[in-house]
Amino acid sequence: MKIILPVILLLLISSSFISAENHNQETQVEIPGEYDKVVLTGKTQSFHGEPIHETKIKVIVNGKEQPIITREADKELGTEVEFADNNEVVSASDGEYTAIIYLPKNTAEKADIKIHIEKPTYKSREIEIKGITKITDGEYIHYKDITPERHIGAAFYISAIILILIYILISFEILHRTLAALLGASVLLFISYVFGHFNTDFYILSFENAKNYIDFNVIYLLMGMMLIVGVMKRTGIFQWMAYKSYQAAKGDIWKLAVILMIVTAFVSAFLDNVTTMLLLTPVTIEIALILRISPWSLLMPLVLASNIGGTATLIGDPPNIMIGSFAKLTFMDFVIALTPVVIICMVALIIMMKFKYGKYYKKANLTPENIEKLLIRLEKEYKITNHALLKHSLVILIFVVILFILHGTFHMEPSIAALIGASLLMISAVVMDKVDVAHMIEREIEWPTLVFFMMLFIVVGAAVETGLIQLIATWVANVSSSGLGGLAPVVLAVILIIWVSAIMSAIVDNIPFTATMLPIVAYLSQVIPNVEANILWWALALGACFGGNGTLIGASANIVTAGIAEKGGHPITFIDFMKVGFPVMIVTLIISTIWMLFVFPHIM
Amino acid sequence: MAINTIICATKGSKGCKIAEDKAIEIAKENNSKLIFLYVIDTKFMEKARGGGGWAKDDAVSGLKNIGGVIIDIAKEKAIEMGMSPDDVLTEERNGDIASQIKNSAEEHNADLVVIGHPESDAGFLERHLISKEGTESFVKRLKEKIGCEVMIV
Numbered sequence: 001m002k003i004i005l006p007v008i009l010l011l012l013i014s015s016s017f018i019s020a021e022n023h024n025q026e027t028q029v030e031i032p033g034e035y036d037k038v039v040l041t042g043k044t045q046s047f048h049g050e051p052i053h054e055t056k057i058k059v060i061v062n063g064k065e066q067p068i069i070t071r072e073a074d075k076e077l078g079t080e081v082e083f084a085d086n087n088e089v090v091s092a093s094d095g096e097y098t099a100i101i102y103l104p105k106n107t108a109e110k111a112d113i114k115i116h117i118e119k120p121t122y123k124s125r126e127i128e129i130k131g132i133t134k135i136t137d138g139e140y141i142h143y144k145d146i147t148p149e150r151h152i153g154a155a156f157y158i159s160a161i162i163l164i165l166i167y168i169l170i171s172f173e174i175l176h177r178t179l180a181a182l183l184g185a186s187v188l189l190f191i192s193y194v195f196g197h198f199n200t201d202f203y204i205l206s207f208e209n210a211k212n213y214i215d216f217n218v219i220y221l222l223m224g225m226m227l228i229v230g231v232m233k234r235t236g237i238f239q240w241m242a243y244k245s246y247q248a249a250k251g252d253i254w255k256l257a258v259i260l261m262i263v264t265a266f267v268s269a270f271l272d273n274v275t276t277m278l279l280l281t282p283v284t285i286e287i288a289l290i291l292r293i294s295p296w297s298l299l300m301p302l303v304l305a306s307n308i309g310g311t312a313t314l315i316g317d318p319p320n321i322m323i324g325s326f327a328k329l330t331f332m333d334f335v336i337a338l339t340p341v342v343i344i345c346m347v348a349l350i351i352m353m354k355f356k357y358g359k360y361y362k363k364a365n366l367t368p369e370n371i372e373k374l375l376i377r378l379e380k381e382y383k384i385t386n387h388a389l390l391k392h393s394l395v396i397l398i399f400v401v402i403l404f405i406l407h408g409t410f411h412m413e414p415s416i417a418a419l420i421g422a423s424l425l426m427i428s429a430v431v432m433d434k435v436d437v438a439h440m441i442e443r444e445i446e447w448p449t450l451v452f453f454m455m456l457f458i459v460v461g462a463a464v465e466t467g468l469i470q471l472i473a474t475w476v477a478n479v480s481s482s483g484l485g486g487l488a489p490v491v492l493a494v495i496l497i498i499w500v501s502a503i504m505s506a507i508v509d510n511i512p513f514t515a516t517m518l519p520i521v522a523y524l525s526q527v528i529p530n531v532e533a534n535i536l537w538w539a540l541a542l543g544a545c546f547g548g549n550g551t552l553i554g555a556s557a558n559i560v561t562a563g564i565a566e567k568g569g570h571p572i573t574f575i576d577f578m579k580v581g582f583p584v585m586i587v588t589l590i591i592s593t594i595w596m597l598f599v600f601p602h603i604m
Numbered sequence: 605m606a607i608n609t610i611i612c613a614t615k616g617s618k619g620c621k622i623a624e625d626k627a628i629e630i631a632k633e634n635n636s637k638l639i640f641l642y643v644i645d646t647k648f649m650e651k652a653r654g655g656g657g658w659a660k661d662d663a664v665s666g667l668k669n670i671g672g673v674i675i676d677i678a679k680e681k682a683i684e685m686g687m688s689p690d691d692v693l694t695e696e697r698n699g700d701i702a703s704q705i706k707n708s709a710e711e712h713n714a715d716l717v718v719i720g721h722p723e724s725d726a727g728f729l730e731r732h733l734i735s736k737e738g739t740e741s742f743v744k745r746l747k748e749k750i751g752c753e754v755m756i757v
Contacts, residue, residue: 233662274652278659282666289616289673381669443661556652563648564663568670569616 036108038132040115042144043095046470048526051095052148054206058088058116059101060126069100093212108132108140115144120196120203121155121466122148150467153201158191159466163459163516171508178448181455181512185210188462205458205465213461214454217325217415222453223445224418225315228400229275230444231425234433235390238267238279239382246287246378251371253293253361257301258350260284264302265309265346269339270401273310273317273557277303281564283382290365290374295570297360300580301353303561304549308349308588311545312342314414315404319505319514319544325415326518327537330408337538341595345546345588352584392428396421453511460515469516473523480528489528494539494596497521501543502589506550506582514544535596542592550585552577607634607715613641613705616674619720623757627718628682636715637691640678641708642671644698664698671696702742706749718755719746 044055059066065087091097103111113129125148132140162184169180188204196203205213232238241263249256260280267276284302288295310316314324314334324334384390400421407414429435463469480493487495497517504513521536528536548555552562552574558581562572612627614620624640631638644667646660675694682692697704709717722742747754 275659275662278652278662278666282670285670286673289670289677377673560649560652560659560663563651564666564670566648567615567645567667569614569618569620569674571617 034105035102035138036105037139038101038103038108038113039098039139039141040101040113040129040144041096041098041141042146044091044097044117044119044146044148045095047147048523050523050526051091051093052119052122053091053093053095054209055091055095055097055117055119055122055146055148056088057091057097057099057146058118059099060114060116061101061103062112066101066103069102105138109134113142115146117146117148118200119148120200121151121153123151125149150470152467154199155192155196155202155204156466156468158202159188159204159459159462160468162188163463163468166456166459167508167512170512176448177509177512178452178455181452181459185455185458185462188459204462209465210458210461213464214457215322215325217413218321218457219450219453220413220415221315221321221325221418222318222450224415224422225272226445227422227440228397228418228425229271230440231389231422231429231435232271232393232397233275233279234386234429234435235393236383236385237390237393238276239283240384241267242280242283242287243378243382247375251366251368253291253298253364253366254354254358256287257298257353257357257361260298261301261305261346261350261353265305265312265342268306268309269312269316269342270397271315273306273555274560277306277557277561278564281561282568283378285565285568285570286378286381287374289568290370290377292365293360293363295565295568296572296576297357299561299565300577301349301357303555303558304349304353304581304584305346306557307545307548307555308342308345311345311542312339313404315418317545317548319510320541322511322514322518323537323541325413327522327534329534329537331404331414332408333534334541337534337600338541341542341592341600344595345591348587348591349584352587356580386433389428389432392432393425396424396428399424453515456512456515460512460519463516464519469519470523473520476520477524477527480524488530490530490535491597493524493528493531493536495593497524497536497539498543498589498593498596501540502547502550502585505544505547506554506585510544510548510555514540517544532601535600538600539592539596542596543589546585546588546592549581549588550578551581554581554585607631607636609637609639609712609714610716610718611639611641611705611709611712611714612678612718613643613701613708614674614678614720615642615671616677617720619722619757621720623718623720624678624681626755626757628685628687630716630718631682631691632685632687635691637693637712638682638687639693639695639708639712639714640675640682641695641697641705642675643701643704644668644671644696645701668696668698702746702749705746709750709752714752716753716755717746717750718757721756 040059044052046052059068067087068089089097089099109132113132115127115129116124117127118124127144127146129142129144132142134140166180166184169175170177175183189207189210191202192204192206242260245259245263246256249259264276264280280302281299284298285295288298311320314320314329314331320334323329400417403417403420404414407417426437426440429440430437460469476493476496480496481489484492501513501517517540521540525531525534525536548558552558552572558577562577565572607630610627610631612624614624627638630636644664646663646667649660649663652659675696679692679694683689695708697708705717708714743756
């Protein structure tokens with residue numbers, strides 16, 4: 001056994017070298033002295049007009065494979081040049097292909113020309129070319145758009161199994177989610193190149209293709225925002241805001257809860273929810289402990305407000321960042337579509353929290369001495385640690401927000417705004433707070449999260465390549481068009497997306513779920529009639545973000561809050577969290593559904 | 605056997621408050637010195653996004669403040685129950701709970717360690733996500749580690 005394995009490995013490696021050599025051999029093209037030049041061009045695309053790239057195209061003339069000349073731009077001369085290639089051309093990323101063949105003079109019009117298409121995960125087929133158009137003497141052209149049919153084969157099943165496995169590994173915490181995604185992406189590529197080498201049925205996606213599926217706008221935006229938060233938190237601003245909220249409430253706990261909810265929602269709309277809760281939870285617990293009330297009567301409103309507030313903007317929550325980047329939606333698109341409904345949901349949350357915790361707040365130990373004692377303690381513990389850095393941070397943050405507002409005008413990716421802000425803030429931190437840049441980059445950027453995102457994009461990309469996502473999307477489109485309950489397809493789609501996304505996000509990590517939903521919603525937006533103003537994207541954002549309130553594991557911010565509270569002697573059970581969080585989720589989803597179906601279409 | 609120093613490890617939970625009361629009672633009976641210990645344990649951060657390494661420092665400083673309140677409240681209670689302020693000390697440590705209780709017991713030459721029953725205060729995170737170690741195993745490990753008497757209330 002010990003010998004067999006290396007031998008097999010050696011054979012595999014050597015066979016791939018042999019194959020690579022064959023592949024690189026260029027065909028010698030003999031261009032007849034007197035010839036007819038035929039240009040075959042068009043697009044390879046799906047039934048719904050989405051480009052299909054990397055489709056291999058061969059031209060068969062009178063039953064014989066014909067050498068193809070490809071045409072490319074000569075950058076130096078600024079002209080197009082033709083050169084001999086293999087017997088095939090490959091469609092570009094926009095699905096376009098151009099194949100030029102040379103035939104003996106005066107034979108083109110009578111020739112039996114066929115195009116043979118081949119792409120893993122699609123059925124190979126031959127298409128007859130009829131009626132080539134004569135341009136000049138000896139020059140012909142024919143436009144042919146090609147729509148290959150899907151082939152459900154090994155690649156499809158492998159990508160489906162790996163996607164499901166990753167969901168299982170992450171949901172049941174069998175593997176660290178970054179490792180699960182890394183494993184999935186690497187196995188997909190390994191199978192594509194090793195098994196796909198022997199049988200194209202196993203070819204899932206190319207390395208180049210995998211790289212293209214990684215949305216670097218999302219990665220850089222997350223990275224930039226992590227650094228911005230990393231510098232800002234050094235100033236102590238977040239905890240200081242909680243202390244100031246307490247001061248402003250003047251011993252009125254209900255007022256304190258409302259102020260804290262609004263502050264938390266506002267901060268979460270611009271900065272990461274997890275960091276917001278990580279920094280606000282300890283000071284909130286301190287306040288609760290000293291006032292002798294249950295910390296959860298303040299923490300629960302806060303964490304729910306954080307998840308709701310994060311929904312308001314493009315940068316508030318990772319699902320929004322992913323949606324914005326994929327669908328090319330601007331910061332202002334999010335503000336216009338989501339901020340009003342988030343404000344309404346915040347009002348609903350405040351009312352619900354009043355009913356739930358109002359009676360607890362009355363039990364607080366609110367003697368003047370106690371209130372004063374707490375104020376002195378908070379003032380001592382939570383002060384601004386670096387005023388100069390804070391001033392710089394706020395100016396730069398405002399600048400970044402202005403860039404976010406204007407990024408659509410400049411046709412600039414939002415990640416550029418985050419990166420420029422992060423760079424400027426880092427310089428301020430180095431000058432004013434003697435920050436060690438390497439340490440900052442190492443500690444403040446969540447590298448495991450970024451790797452997770454990159455690998456996840458590849459895994460979902462594989463599911464797109466093999467047609468799995470298309471299959472799910474078609475199913476959802478069919479359900480939406482079924483006329484269930486007499487509802488119009490667009491109405492049914494909005495309801496389905498909001499509610500399914502929310503329930504899924506309450507159970508599984510909303511990041512992989514959103515990543516999977518992106519191409520599905522893109523497809524649905526194309527095929528469902530009367531889908532206007534990106535309504536399905538907003539439905540996804542609302543469902544994926546509000547779903548986080550449904551359970552304790554629905555959002556990372558919930559877990560961090562529960563963890564700190566547990567260490568502060570106030571554990572919470574899954575059910576106790578759900579008793580408060582789930583009704584809030586339901587109410588916010590009802591508001592979102594009404595907003596999306598009855599209000600939003602009229603204001604857009 | 606004389607009990608000169610008692611360590612009461614607390615996180616301010618219901619179970620811990622019972623342990624605090626018991627420790628105060630024994631300390632009063634024996635005129636012992638009582639140390640309230642809070643251990644900053646950030647293991648839960650592993651379950652946060654990205655493994656939580658990026659924010660461990662923030663979690664530590666946040667828990668340090670919470671711990672300060674918890675042991676101050678315990679100290680106030682001991683004084684209210686009749687102990688001399690000089691006999692009640694507070695301490696915060698950072699790391700694995702069992703190891704830090706052991707270190708504290710050794711440094712203070714403690715005769716008795718009092719803790720609340722770990723099972724009684726575990727929430728969803730500790731029960732299902734963080735602790736792979738069962739309560740019995742934790743208690744056993746604690747007793748094996750610590751050279752002095754351990755009382756689990």
